[in-house]
Amino acid sequence: MSSEAVRQEEQPVPPGSVLRYTFRERAIHWTAGFSYLYLLCTGLAFWSPWLFWLAVVFGGGQISRTLHPWVGLIFSVAVCFMYSVWAPQMHFTDLDGKWFKAIRFYITNQDEKMPPAGRYNAGQKALFWFFFYGGLLLLLSGLILWFTESLPWSWRYLRYAAILVHASVALLSIGNFMIHVYMGVFAERGALNSVIRGWVTLNFVKRFHPGWYKELIGESSAANDLSRRE
Numbered sequence: 001m002s003s004e005a006v007r008q009e010e011q012p013v014p015p016g017s018v019l020r021y022t023f024r025e026r027a028i029h030w031t032a033g034f035s036y037l038y039l040l041c042t043g044l045a046f047w048s049p050w051l052f053w054l055a056v057v058f059g060g061g062q063i064s065r066t067l068h069p070w071v072g073l074i075f076s077v078a079v080c081f082m083y084s085v086w087a088p089q090m091h092f093t094d095l096d097g098k099w100f101k102a103i104r105f106y107i108t109n110q111d112e113k114m115p116p117a118g119r120y121n122a123g124q125k126a127l128f129w130f131f132f133y134g135g136l137l138l139l140l141s142g143l144i145l146w147f148t149e150s151l152p153w154s155w156r157y158l159r160y161a162a163i164l165v166h167a168s169v170a171l172l173s174i175g176n177f178m179i180h181v182y183m184g185v186f187a188e189r190g191a192l193n194s195v196i197r198g199w200v201t202l203n204f205v206k207r208f209h210p211g212w213y214k215e216l217i218g219e220s221s222a223a224n225d226l227s228r229r230e
């Protein structure tokens with residue numbers, strides 16, 4: 001049995017639907033999602049006095065400053081788990097190169113002119129790798145800032161670099177995060193259900209992931225052929 005077929009058996013789904021995310025994948029995703037939101041709000045509060053009210057909402061400056069690095073560790077662990085469940089499916093292929101070249105059709109909703117995306121389109125893969133490598137940089141620079149007083153004075157340049165890296169990657173992540181939420185919640189209707197209940201309709205798959213649709217249909221007709229022969 002293929003790994004896709006094994007996945008599909010994990011949880012019953014309504015007729016005409018397929019399982020996109022297992023319970024484990026959803027739990028990992030939301031651990032990353034909620035911890036990121038906390039880091040975003042408290043991080044912005046530390047970044048600008050204009051946004052300090054965000055820290056007040058989360059219990060005050062002292063509590064936010066204490067919890068921010070710990071929640072950062074939770075986010076990093078979640079990103080590592082994300083890597084372990086999704087990295088094999090996120091490698092770029094030749095088709096992804098064509099997908100990027102045709103991105104103007106994607107932006108202007110002319111999906112029929114796009115190369116057929118598989119389970120993940122090239123944009124989703126790029127987001128995944130950004131969060132993985134960006135998460136790594138945020139963790140490393142964050143650790144330096146957390147234990148900055150233990151660093152000898154002669155290593156102070158590491159401290160300056162950490163401030164620059166932490167703030168720049170965090171700001172870039174906000175841009176990526178906004179695109180991600182917009183795409184998942186508003187542009188690709190049905191995607192949000194997949195990270196909540198796990199499944200998507202076959203119509204959703206056909207429209208947004210035609211390559212994956214072909215795989216699924218191919219598998220189900222092969223399974224039917226087999227059961228007819230038995």
Ligand code: HEM
Binds near residue numbers: 033037123180194195
């Ligand atoms: C908290 C707000 C968030 C919302 C509302 C949200 C929404 C979604 C949705 C709807 C999907 C399913 C997309 C699909 O399969 O077509 C998804 C998948 C995914 N999310 Fe999130 N997400 C959030 C936070 C995050 C964060 C912080 C990260 C990064 C660590 C992240 C990384 C991913 C990845 C890698 C996927 C799978 C590939 C993709 O669809 O991009 N998400 N998310």
